[in-house]
Amino acid sequence: MHIFEIIPIPVCEEGCECEEGFVLDLASQSCIRPDECSCYFNGRGHEEGSVTVQDDCKRCVCNSDEFWDCTQEKCDDLCNENEVKKVDCNTCRCKGARWECTQQECCPTEGESKKVDDCNKCICTNGIWACTKKECAEKCIEKSIKEDGCRICICEKGEWKCNEDNCLAQTCENGGQVIQTQNGKWYFLFYLFIYLFQLMRT
Incomplete structure:
Protein backbone atom coordinates (compact mmCIF):
# COMPACT_ATOMS: atom_id res chain seq x y z
CA MET A 1 0.00 0.00 0.00
CA HIS A 2 1.32 3.32 -0.95
CA ILE A 3 0.55 6.46 0.88
CA PHE A 4 0.65 9.49 -1.30
CA GLU A 5 1.16 12.92 0.06
CA ILE A 6 -0.54 15.69 -1.86
CA ILE A 7 1.81 18.58 -2.30
CA PRO A 8 0.33 21.82 -3.65
CA ILE A 9 2.04 23.07 -6.77
CA PRO A 10 3.10 26.71 -6.38
CA VAL A 11 1.20 29.01 -8.67
CA CYS A 12 2.88 32.15 -9.92
CA GLU A 13 1.13 35.37 -9.02
CA GLU A 14 1.72 38.62 -10.83
CA GLY A 15 4.33 40.75 -9.06
CA CYS A 16 5.35 38.01 -6.64
CA GLU A 17 8.63 36.75 -8.02
CA CYS A 18 10.76 37.45 -4.95
CA GLU A 19 11.23 35.54 -1.73
CA GLU A 20 9.17 36.47 1.27
CA GLY A 21 10.23 39.84 2.69
CA PHE A 22 11.49 41.09 -0.68
CA VAL A 23 9.83 42.85 -3.60
CA LEU A 24 10.68 43.26 -7.25
CA ASP A 25 12.30 46.58 -8.16
CA LEU A 26 11.07 47.36 -11.65
CA ALA A 27 14.00 49.62 -12.48
CA SER A 28 16.72 47.08 -11.67
CA GLN A 29 14.53 43.96 -12.15
CA SER A 30 15.99 42.59 -8.91
CA CYS A 31 14.54 41.69 -5.52
CA ILE A 32 15.04 44.31 -2.82
CA ARG A 33 13.78 45.03 0.70
CA PRO A 34 10.60 47.19 0.77
CA ASP A 35 12.45 50.05 2.47
CA GLU A 36 14.72 50.29 -0.59
CA CYS A 37 11.80 50.69 -2.97
CA SER A 38 11.10 53.54 -5.28
CA CYS A 39 7.66 54.73 -6.25
CA TYR A 40 6.56 54.46 -9.86
CA PHE A 41 4.43 56.74 -11.97
CA ASN A 42 4.16 56.62 -15.77
CA GLY A 43 6.89 53.93 -15.87
CA ARG A 44 9.46 56.09 -14.05
CA GLY A 45 10.93 55.41 -10.62
CA HIS A 46 10.79 58.17 -8.00
CA GLU A 47 12.85 58.26 -4.82
CA GLU A 48 11.34 58.44 -1.36
CA GLY A 49 10.17 61.98 -0.55
CA SER A 50 9.89 63.07 -4.18
CA VAL A 51 6.72 64.92 -5.19
CA THR A 52 4.75 64.48 -8.40
CA VAL A 53 1.55 65.96 -9.70
CA GLN A 54 -0.36 63.14 -11.30
CA ASP A 55 -2.92 63.11 -14.13
CA ASP A 56 -6.01 63.77 -12.06
CA CYS A 57 -4.40 66.74 -10.27
CA LYS A 58 -3.33 64.76 -7.22
CA ARG A 59 -0.21 66.05 -5.48
CA CYS A 60 1.63 62.88 -4.44
CA VAL A 61 4.66 62.24 -2.22
CA CYS A 62 6.57 58.94 -2.43
CA ASN A 63 6.64 57.31 1.01
CA SER A 64 8.96 54.58 2.29
CA ASP A 65 6.54 51.73 1.49
CA GLU A 66 6.62 52.11 -2.29
CA PHE A 67 3.28 53.89 -2.15
CA TRP A 68 2.18 57.38 -3.04
CA ASP A 69 0.59 59.56 -0.38
CA CYS A 70 -1.75 61.71 -2.43
CA THR A 71 -4.10 64.58 -1.73
CA GLN A 72 -6.92 65.32 -4.12
CA GLU A 73 -6.67 68.85 -5.53
CA LYS A 74 -8.67 70.80 -8.05
CA CYS A 75 -6.68 71.19 -11.24
CA ASP A 76 -7.07 74.99 -11.04
CA ASP A 77 -5.34 75.01 -7.63
CA LEU A 78 -2.03 73.76 -9.04
CA CYS A 79 0.53 76.06 -10.67
CA ASN A 80 4.12 76.52 -11.81
CA GLU A 81 6.62 78.13 -9.40
CA ASN A 82 6.58 82.00 -9.43
CA GLU A 83 3.57 82.12 -11.78
CA VAL A 84 1.33 85.16 -11.10
CA LYS A 85 -2.37 85.64 -11.82
CA LYS A 86 -5.17 88.06 -10.90
CA VAL A 87 -8.39 86.81 -9.33
CA ASP A 88 -10.88 89.68 -9.16
CA CYS A 89 -8.93 92.37 -7.27
CA ASN A 90 -6.48 89.95 -5.62
CA THR A 91 -3.00 88.94 -6.79
CA CYS A 92 -2.00 85.27 -6.59
CA ARG A 93 1.58 83.95 -6.68
CA CYS A 94 2.59 80.32 -7.09
CA LYS A 95 4.74 78.92 -4.26
CA GLY A 96 5.43 75.20 -3.97
CA ALA A 97 2.92 74.32 -6.75
CA ARG A 98 0.10 76.06 -4.82
CA TRP A 99 -1.51 79.47 -5.22
CA GLU A 100 -1.11 82.01 -2.40
CA CYS A 101 -3.50 84.94 -2.88
CA THR A 102 -4.03 88.28 -1.17
CA GLN A 103 -7.35 88.43 0.68
CA GLN A 104 -8.64 91.90 -0.15
CA GLU A 105 -12.36 92.63 -0.28
CA CYS A 106 -13.14 93.56 -3.87
CA CYS A 107 -15.55 96.36 -4.74
CA PRO A 108 -17.91 96.41 -7.73
CA THR A 109 -18.01 100.00 -9.03
CA GLU A 138 -15.64 109.55 21.79
CA LYS A 139 -19.19 110.86 21.54
CA CYS A 140 -20.06 113.59 24.01
CA ILE A 141 -23.13 113.80 26.25
CA GLU A 142 -25.83 115.98 24.72
CA LYS A 143 -25.73 119.65 25.89
CA SER A 144 -22.59 119.18 28.00
CA ILE A 145 -20.06 122.06 28.04
CA LYS A 146 -16.26 122.05 27.96
CA GLU A 147 -13.48 124.59 27.66
CA ASP A 148 -11.04 124.21 24.78
CA GLY A 149 -8.37 126.86 25.30
CA CYS A 150 -10.47 129.97 25.49
CA ARG A 151 -13.21 128.57 23.30
CA ILE A 152 -16.42 127.29 24.81
CA CYS A 153 -17.73 124.03 23.35
CA ILE A 154 -21.25 122.62 23.61
CA CYS A 155 -22.19 119.03 22.72
CA GLU A 156 -24.79 118.86 19.94
CA LYS A 157 -25.90 115.52 18.47
CA GLY A 158 -22.87 113.71 19.90
CA GLU A 159 -20.26 116.17 18.53
CA TRP A 160 -18.54 119.16 20.11
CA LYS A 161 -19.45 122.53 18.53
CA CYS A 162 -17.05 125.26 19.61
CA ASN A 163 -17.27 129.04 19.19
CA GLU A 164 -14.55 130.62 17.11
CA ASP A 165 -13.52 133.23 19.71
CA ASN A 166 -9.81 133.90 19.65
CA CYS A 167 -10.01 135.57 23.01
CA LEU A 168 -7.20 135.60 25.50
CA ALA A 169 -7.88 133.90 28.79
CA GLN A 170 -6.29 135.67 31.72
CA THR A 171 -5.69 134.21 35.15
CA CYS A 172 -6.70 136.36 38.10
CA GLU A 173 -4.85 136.55 41.40
CA ASN A 174 -7.39 134.28 43.07
CA GLY A 175 -6.76 131.57 40.43
CA GLY A 176 -9.98 132.13 38.46
CA GLN A 177 -9.93 132.82 34.73
CA VAL A 178 -11.57 135.65 32.86
CA ILE A 179 -12.26 135.70 29.13
CA GLN A 180 -12.76 138.62 26.81
CA THR A 181 -15.32 137.73 24.14
CA GLN A 182 -15.76 139.26 20.68
CA ASN A 183 -18.09 141.94 22.03
CA GLY A 184 -15.20 143.22 24.18
CA LYS A 185 -16.71 142.22 27.53
CA TRP A 186 -14.82 140.26 30.19
CA TYR A 187 -16.42 137.24 31.85
CA PHE A 188 -15.34 134.96 34.65
CA LEU A 189 -15.09 131.56 33.02
CA PHE A 190 -17.12 129.92 35.79
CA TYR A 191 -20.02 132.36 35.34
CA LEU A 192 -19.84 132.00 31.57
CA PHE A 193 -20.38 128.23 31.95
CA ILE A 194 -23.37 128.86 34.23
CA TYR A 195 -24.79 131.38 31.76
CA LEU A 196 -24.41 128.97 28.81
CA PHE A 197 -25.90 126.14 30.83
CA GLN A 198 -28.97 128.25 31.66
CA LEU A 199 -29.32 129.22 27.99
CA MET A 200 -29.35 125.58 26.97
CA ARG A 201 -32.03 124.65 29.52
CA THR A 202 -34.50 127.20 28.18
Missing part, protein backbone atom coordinates in the same frame (compact mmCIF):
# COMPACT_ATOMS: atom_id res chain seq x y z
CA GLU A 110 -15.15 102.49 -9.45
CA GLY A 111 -15.71 105.56 -7.23
CA GLU A 112 -18.40 103.90 -5.11
CA SER A 113 -18.14 104.76 -1.40
CA LYS A 114 -19.38 103.19 1.81
CA LYS A 115 -19.37 104.36 5.41
CA VAL A 116 -17.39 102.17 7.82
CA ASP A 117 -18.21 104.04 11.03
CA ASP A 118 -18.92 107.63 12.15
CA CYS A 119 -15.51 108.93 11.06
CA ASN A 120 -14.25 106.53 8.36
CA LYS A 121 -15.32 105.67 4.84
CA CYS A 122 -14.06 103.57 1.94
CA ILE A 123 -13.85 104.48 -1.75
CA CYS A 124 -13.65 101.91 -4.55
CA THR A 125 -10.31 102.48 -6.34
CA ASN A 126 -9.06 100.07 -9.03
CA GLY A 127 -11.42 97.35 -7.76
CA ILE A 128 -10.17 97.58 -4.15
CA TRP A 129 -11.71 99.37 -1.18
CA ALA A 130 -9.35 102.15 -0.02
CA CYS A 131 -10.42 103.08 3.52
CA THR A 132 -9.51 105.90 5.89
CA LYS A 133 -8.24 104.81 9.30
CA LYS A 134 -9.07 107.73 11.56
CA GLU A 135 -9.57 107.10 15.24
CA CYS A 136 -13.10 108.16 16.09
CA ALA A 137 -13.52 110.68 18.88
Whole structure:
Protein backbone atom coordinates (compact mmCIF):
# COMPACT_ATOMS: atom_id res chain seq x y z
CA MET A 1 0.00 0.00 0.00
CA HIS A 2 1.32 3.32 -0.95
CA ILE A 3 0.55 6.46 0.88
CA PHE A 4 0.65 9.49 -1.30
CA GLU A 5 1.16 12.92 0.06
CA ILE A 6 -0.54 15.69 -1.86
CA ILE A 7 1.81 18.58 -2.30
CA PRO A 8 0.33 21.82 -3.65
CA ILE A 9 2.04 23.07 -6.77
CA PRO A 10 3.10 26.71 -6.38
CA VAL A 11 1.20 29.01 -8.67
CA CYS A 12 2.88 32.15 -9.92
CA GLU A 13 1.13 35.37 -9.02
CA GLU A 14 1.72 38.62 -10.83
CA GLY A 15 4.33 40.75 -9.06
CA CYS A 16 5.35 38.01 -6.64
CA GLU A 17 8.63 36.75 -8.02
CA CYS A 18 10.76 37.45 -4.95
CA GLU A 19 11.23 35.54 -1.73
CA GLU A 20 9.17 36.47 1.27
CA GLY A 21 10.23 39.84 2.69
CA PHE A 22 11.49 41.09 -0.68
CA VAL A 23 9.83 42.85 -3.60
CA LEU A 24 10.68 43.26 -7.25
CA ASP A 25 12.30 46.58 -8.16
CA LEU A 26 11.07 47.36 -11.65
CA ALA A 27 14.00 49.62 -12.48
CA SER A 28 16.72 47.08 -11.67
CA GLN A 29 14.53 43.96 -12.15
CA SER A 30 15.99 42.59 -8.91
CA CYS A 31 14.54 41.69 -5.52
CA ILE A 32 15.04 44.31 -2.82
CA ARG A 33 13.78 45.03 0.70
CA PRO A 34 10.60 47.19 0.77
CA ASP A 35 12.45 50.05 2.47
CA GLU A 36 14.72 50.29 -0.59
CA CYS A 37 11.80 50.69 -2.97
CA SER A 38 11.10 53.54 -5.28
CA CYS A 39 7.66 54.73 -6.25
CA TYR A 40 6.56 54.46 -9.86
CA PHE A 41 4.43 56.74 -11.97
CA ASN A 42 4.16 56.62 -15.77
CA GLY A 43 6.89 53.93 -15.87
CA ARG A 44 9.46 56.09 -14.05
CA GLY A 45 10.93 55.41 -10.62
CA HIS A 46 10.79 58.17 -8.00
CA GLU A 47 12.85 58.26 -4.82
CA GLU A 48 11.34 58.44 -1.36
CA GLY A 49 10.17 61.98 -0.55
CA SER A 50 9.89 63.07 -4.18
CA VAL A 51 6.72 64.92 -5.19
CA THR A 52 4.75 64.48 -8.40
CA VAL A 53 1.55 65.96 -9.70
CA GLN A 54 -0.36 63.14 -11.30
CA ASP A 55 -2.92 63.11 -14.13
CA ASP A 56 -6.01 63.77 -12.06
CA CYS A 57 -4.40 66.74 -10.27
CA LYS A 58 -3.33 64.76 -7.22
CA ARG A 59 -0.21 66.05 -5.48
CA CYS A 60 1.63 62.88 -4.44
CA VAL A 61 4.66 62.24 -2.22
CA CYS A 62 6.57 58.94 -2.43
CA ASN A 63 6.64 57.31 1.01
CA SER A 64 8.96 54.58 2.29
CA ASP A 65 6.54 51.73 1.49
CA GLU A 66 6.62 52.11 -2.29
CA PHE A 67 3.28 53.89 -2.15
CA TRP A 68 2.18 57.38 -3.04
CA ASP A 69 0.59 59.56 -0.38
CA CYS A 70 -1.75 61.71 -2.43
CA THR A 71 -4.10 64.58 -1.73
CA GLN A 72 -6.92 65.32 -4.12
CA GLU A 73 -6.67 68.85 -5.53
CA LYS A 74 -8.67 70.80 -8.05
CA CYS A 75 -6.68 71.19 -11.24
CA ASP A 76 -7.07 74.99 -11.04
CA ASP A 77 -5.34 75.01 -7.63
CA LEU A 78 -2.03 73.76 -9.04
CA CYS A 79 0.53 76.06 -10.67
CA ASN A 80 4.12 76.52 -11.81
CA GLU A 81 6.62 78.13 -9.40
CA ASN A 82 6.58 82.00 -9.43
CA GLU A 83 3.57 82.12 -11.78
CA VAL A 84 1.33 85.16 -11.10
CA LYS A 85 -2.37 85.64 -11.82
CA LYS A 86 -5.17 88.06 -10.90
CA VAL A 87 -8.39 86.81 -9.33
CA ASP A 88 -10.88 89.68 -9.16
CA CYS A 89 -8.93 92.37 -7.27
CA ASN A 90 -6.48 89.95 -5.62
CA THR A 91 -3.00 88.94 -6.79
CA CYS A 92 -2.00 85.27 -6.59
CA ARG A 93 1.58 83.95 -6.68
CA CYS A 94 2.59 80.32 -7.09
CA LYS A 95 4.74 78.92 -4.26
CA GLY A 96 5.43 75.20 -3.97
CA ALA A 97 2.92 74.32 -6.75
CA ARG A 98 0.10 76.06 -4.82
CA TRP A 99 -1.51 79.47 -5.22
CA GLU A 100 -1.11 82.01 -2.40
CA CYS A 101 -3.50 84.94 -2.88
CA THR A 102 -4.03 88.28 -1.17
CA GLN A 103 -7.35 88.43 0.68
CA GLN A 104 -8.64 91.90 -0.15
CA GLU A 105 -12.36 92.63 -0.28
CA CYS A 106 -13.14 93.56 -3.87
CA CYS A 107 -15.55 96.36 -4.74
CA PRO A 108 -17.91 96.41 -7.73
CA THR A 109 -18.01 100.00 -9.03
CA GLU A 110 -15.15 102.49 -9.45
CA GLY A 111 -15.71 105.56 -7.23
CA GLU A 112 -18.40 103.90 -5.11
CA SER A 113 -18.14 104.76 -1.40
CA LYS A 114 -19.38 103.19 1.81
CA LYS A 115 -19.37 104.36 5.41
CA VAL A 116 -17.39 102.17 7.82
CA ASP A 117 -18.21 104.04 11.03
CA ASP A 118 -18.92 107.63 12.15
CA CYS A 119 -15.51 108.93 11.06
CA ASN A 120 -14.25 106.53 8.36
CA LYS A 121 -15.32 105.67 4.84
CA CYS A 122 -14.06 103.57 1.94
CA ILE A 123 -13.85 104.48 -1.75
CA CYS A 124 -13.65 101.91 -4.55
CA THR A 125 -10.31 102.48 -6.34
CA ASN A 126 -9.06 100.07 -9.03
CA GLY A 127 -11.42 97.35 -7.76
CA ILE A 128 -10.17 97.58 -4.15
CA TRP A 129 -11.71 99.37 -1.18
CA ALA A 130 -9.35 102.15 -0.02
CA CYS A 131 -10.42 103.08 3.52
CA THR A 132 -9.51 105.90 5.89
CA LYS A 133 -8.24 104.81 9.30
CA LYS A 134 -9.07 107.73 11.56
CA GLU A 135 -9.57 107.10 15.24
CA CYS A 136 -13.10 108.16 16.09
CA ALA A 137 -13.52 110.68 18.88
CA GLU A 138 -15.64 109.55 21.79
CA LYS A 139 -19.19 110.86 21.54
CA CYS A 140 -20.06 113.59 24.01
CA ILE A 141 -23.13 113.80 26.25
CA GLU A 142 -25.83 115.98 24.72
CA LYS A 143 -25.73 119.65 25.89
CA SER A 144 -22.59 119.18 28.00
CA ILE A 145 -20.06 122.06 28.04
CA LYS A 146 -16.26 122.05 27.96
CA GLU A 147 -13.48 124.59 27.66
CA ASP A 148 -11.04 124.21 24.78
CA GLY A 149 -8.37 126.86 25.30
CA CYS A 150 -10.47 129.97 25.49
CA ARG A 151 -13.21 128.57 23.30
CA ILE A 152 -16.42 127.29 24.81
CA CYS A 153 -17.73 124.03 23.35
CA ILE A 154 -21.25 122.62 23.61
CA CYS A 155 -22.19 119.03 22.72
CA GLU A 156 -24.79 118.86 19.94
CA LYS A 157 -25.90 115.52 18.47
CA GLY A 158 -22.87 113.71 19.90
CA GLU A 159 -20.26 116.17 18.53
CA TRP A 160 -18.54 119.16 20.11
CA LYS A 161 -19.45 122.53 18.53
CA CYS A 162 -17.05 125.26 19.61
CA ASN A 163 -17.27 129.04 19.19
CA GLU A 164 -14.55 130.62 17.11
CA ASP A 165 -13.52 133.23 19.71
CA ASN A 166 -9.81 133.90 19.65
CA CYS A 167 -10.01 135.57 23.01
CA LEU A 168 -7.20 135.60 25.50
CA ALA A 169 -7.88 133.90 28.79
CA GLN A 170 -6.29 135.67 31.72
CA THR A 171 -5.69 134.21 35.15
CA CYS A 172 -6.70 136.36 38.10
CA GLU A 173 -4.85 136.55 41.40
CA ASN A 174 -7.39 134.28 43.07
CA GLY A 175 -6.76 131.57 40.43
CA GLY A 176 -9.98 132.13 38.46
CA GLN A 177 -9.93 132.82 34.73
CA VAL A 178 -11.57 135.65 32.86
CA ILE A 179 -12.26 135.70 29.13
CA GLN A 180 -12.76 138.62 26.81
CA THR A 181 -15.32 137.73 24.14
CA GLN A 182 -15.76 139.26 20.68
CA ASN A 183 -18.09 141.94 22.03
CA GLY A 184 -15.20 143.22 24.18
CA LYS A 185 -16.71 142.22 27.53
CA TRP A 186 -14.82 140.26 30.19
CA TYR A 187 -16.42 137.24 31.85
CA PHE A 188 -15.34 134.96 34.65
CA LEU A 189 -15.09 131.56 33.02
CA PHE A 190 -17.12 129.92 35.79
CA TYR A 191 -20.02 132.36 35.34
CA LEU A 192 -19.84 132.00 31.57
CA PHE A 193 -20.38 128.23 31.95
CA ILE A 194 -23.37 128.86 34.23
CA TYR A 195 -24.79 131.38 31.76
CA LEU A 196 -24.41 128.97 28.81
CA PHE A 197 -25.90 126.14 30.83
CA GLN A 198 -28.97 128.25 31.66
CA LEU A 199 -29.32 129.22 27.99
CA MET A 200 -29.35 125.58 26.97
CA ARG A 201 -32.03 124.65 29.52
CA THR A 202 -34.50 127.20 28.18
